Amino acid sequence: xxMKRSGRLVDMTRYLLTHPNTxxxxxxxxxxxxxxxxxxxxxxxxxNECFERQGVGKLVTLAGAAGGVKYLPFVKKEAAEAFxxxxxxxxxxxxxxxxxGYLYMTDVLGDPSIVNEIGRLIASIFIHKPIDVVMTxxxxxxxxxxxxxxxxxxxxxxxxxxxxxxxxxxxxxxxVSGSSKRIQSMVLPRRSLRPGANVLILDDxxxxxxxxxxxxxxxxxxxxxxVGAAVLMETKDAEHKLVNDYVSLLRLExxxxxxxxxxxxxxxxxxxxxxxAS
Amino acid sequence: xxMKRSGRLVDMTRYLLTHPNTxxxxxxxxxxxxxxxxxxxxxxxxxNECFERQGVGKLVTLAGAAGGVKYLPFVKKEAAEAFxxxxxxxxxxxxxxxxxGYLYMTDVLGDPSIVNEIGRLIASIFIHKPIDVVMTxxxxxxxxxxxxxxxxxxxxxxxxxxxxxxxxxxxxxxxVSGSSKRIQSMVLPRRSLRPGANVLILDDxxxxxxxxxxxxxxxxxxxxxxVGAAVLMETKDAEHKLVNDYVSLLRLExxxxxxxxxxxxxxxxxxxxxxxAS
Numbered sequence: 001x002x003m004k005r006s007g008r009l010v011d012m013t014r015y016l017l018t019h020p021n022t023x024x025x026x027x028x029x030x031x032x033x034x035x036x037x038x039x040x041x042x043x044x045x046x047x048n049e050c051f052e053r054q055g056v057g058k059l060v061t062l063a064g065a066a067g068g069v070k071y072l073p074f075v076k077k078e079a080a081e082a083f084x085x086x087x088x089x090x091x092x093x094x095x096x097x098x099x100x101g102y103l104y105m106t107d108v109l110g111d112p113s114i115v116n117e118i119g120r121l122i123a124s125i126f127i128h129k130p131i132d133v134v135m136t137x138x139x140x141x142x143x144x145x146x147x148x149x150x151x152x153x154x155x156x157x158x159x160x161x162x163x164x165x166x167x168x169x170x171x172x173x174x175x176v177s178g179s180s181k182r183i184q185s186m187v188l189p190r191r192s193l194r195p196g197a198n199v200l201i202l203d204d205x206x207x208x209x210x211x212x213x214x215x216x217x218x219x220x221x222x223x224x225x226x227v228g229a230a231v232l233m234e235t236k237d238a239e240h241k242l243v244n245d246y247v248s249l250l251r252l253e254x255x256x257x258x259x260x261x262x263x264x265x266x267x268x269x270x271x272x273x274x275x276x277a278s
Numbered sequence: 279x280x281m282k283r284s285g286r287l288v289d290m291t292r293y294l295l296t297h298p299n300t301x302x303x304x305x306x307x308x309x310x311x312x313x314x315x316x317x318x319x320x321x322x323x324x325x326n327e328c329f330e331r332q333g334v335g336k337l338v339t340l341a342g343a344a345g346g347v348k349y350l351p352f353v354k355k356e357a358a359e360a361f362x363x364x365x366x367x368x369x370x371x372x373x374x375x376x377x378x379g380y381l382y383m384t385d386v387l388g389d390p391s392i393v394n395e396i397g398r399l400i401a402s403i404f405i406h407k408p409i410d411v412v413m414t415x416x417x418x419x420x421x422x423x424x425x426x427x428x429x430x431x432x433x434x435x436x437x438x439x440x441x442x443x444x445x446x447x448x449x450x451x452x453x454v455s456g457s458s459k460r461i462q463s464m465v466l467p468r469r470s471l472r473p474g475a476n477v478l479i480l481d482d483x484x485x486x487x488x489x490x491x492x493x494x495x496x497x498x499x500x501x502x503x504x505v506g507a508a509v510l511m512e513t514k515d516a517e518h519k520l521v522n523d524y525v526s527l528l529r530l531e532x533x534x535x536x537x538x539x540x541x542x543x544x545x546x547x548x549x550x551x552x553x554x555a556s
Contacts, residue, residue: 110436233305
């Protein structure tokens with residue numbers, strides 16, 4: 001339908017935001033709004049300028065036959081810092097401490113607005129990497145995996161602790177938990193990962209990294225490639241971590257003698273590319 | 279910062295879409311854009327007109343001290359029908375049939391764009407109901423629960439099959455699976471549901487409804503109230519369902535003699551309020 005600029009701006013903004021990291025041909029817009037390519041290009045400039053100024057992402061134009069425009073989500077540094085600082089404070093409540101050095105995060109992970117923001121932060125790091133699929137282990141990492149995958153426009157595969165009738169045939173693997181040293185198993189449906197796929201591994205919590213290491217090995221079993229890893233919270237352990245290259249949004253520091261917790265910003269900003277935003 | 283109308287429209291559209299079902303005071307916008315209330319009201323009229331014309335939701339203005347504007351997501355009927363029809367066709371592949379009358383849906387539930395659309399469809403039904411929290415049982419229902427809760431702007435609680443150290447103290451309950459007749463248990467962290475909360479129950483798949491019935495009883499254990507239920511897929515069983523009042527987006531019909539599947543649209547449109555959109 002024919003539309004004025006004001007209506008086009010609203011509808012294009014909505015469309016771009018709900019289709020992140022997706023190439024949209026300009027023809028789609030010219031036909032949808034019965035408008036000239038030049039008008040659509042001007043609209044896209046206005047939208048891009050606004051997104052960049054607010055630090056919420058940018059539009060990239062791709063030339064050629066397969067060309068079009070692509071919205072890349074991005075969280076600007078100050079916004080990411082403010083968010084992680086607030087979240088760290090919420091999680092620093094000593095009442096959250098659980099046996100075994102775990103932290104009660106169920107309420108925080110149950111809040112979709114927090115989880116979606118975590119997804120945008122993680123996506124900001126990996127948006128320029130070639131990622132085909134996001135992997136997580138059930139259960140707590142699932143919302144973070146979907147929030148991130150939504151922004152990256154890729155599917156999610158969920159590793160389970162035991163095989164389910166609803167998943168068809170599966171590949172199973174044993175691994176040793178890094179902190180408890182117990183043997184555990186992980187199971188993935190056979191048809192859920194194709195050979196050569198580039199996999200981003202996400203999880204909510206990492207102690208020694210045994211689960212993450214297990215997922216890396218599982219990915220190799222499928223002849224796929226682990227190309228990145230991120231966790232919401234890592235613990236600052238004296239003991240050796242089983243994985244080296246991962247992004248942590250937050251870090252749980254040791255308790256002091258008064259039993260008070262301290263949650264700091266993790267290594268996130270070591271991976272954060274300021275250039276990517278400009 | 280001071281902004282022209284075109285920039286305001288882009289930024290307000292983005293803000294409203296990422297804060298559904300949330301009252302936003304007009305002052306927030308007048309201050310953010312250093313603009314007069316009359317200009318902001320005009321902007322909101324333009325956005326609302328566009329949203330309604332595209333059938334993606336509407337803006338509601340609330341007068342008074344606690345007033346402001348609220349974006350209510352909505353999927354228009356033709357779009358909902360087209361989406362469910364396409365999804366039903368995808369799921370009708372006989373290769374998806376698993377032992378026990380289950381259906382392989384892992385790939386579909388792993389696609390965030392599909393899951394987010396399912397969430398918008400379910401939210402369209404419940405957006406005018408007083409819902410405080412969305413509940414689901416691990417694992418497959420989790421993405422649908424988050425996608426819906428994001429649109430309703432409420433938290434998610436996840437019922438688990440056994441208690442975890444990371445959840446703190448829990449309430450456990452046994453229930454009988456409606457189809458397998460086995461005794462199973464469900465566990466919910468004690469601090470995850472407050473008395474009197476209005477709970478929307480979501481799940482991916484329902485046969486006889488034993489899991490859903492169990493969740494309803496668990497909610498009552500917490501002195502909370504089940505106020506609605508929805509599943510992506512129900513099976514058309516001759517046997518009696520254990521719950522009556524639920525929304526199903528799709529329905530798996532019996533196999534015919536050739537072993538071919540048929541997936542039809544469920545009872546969704548019996549609950550769909552056309553008036554809510556206008």
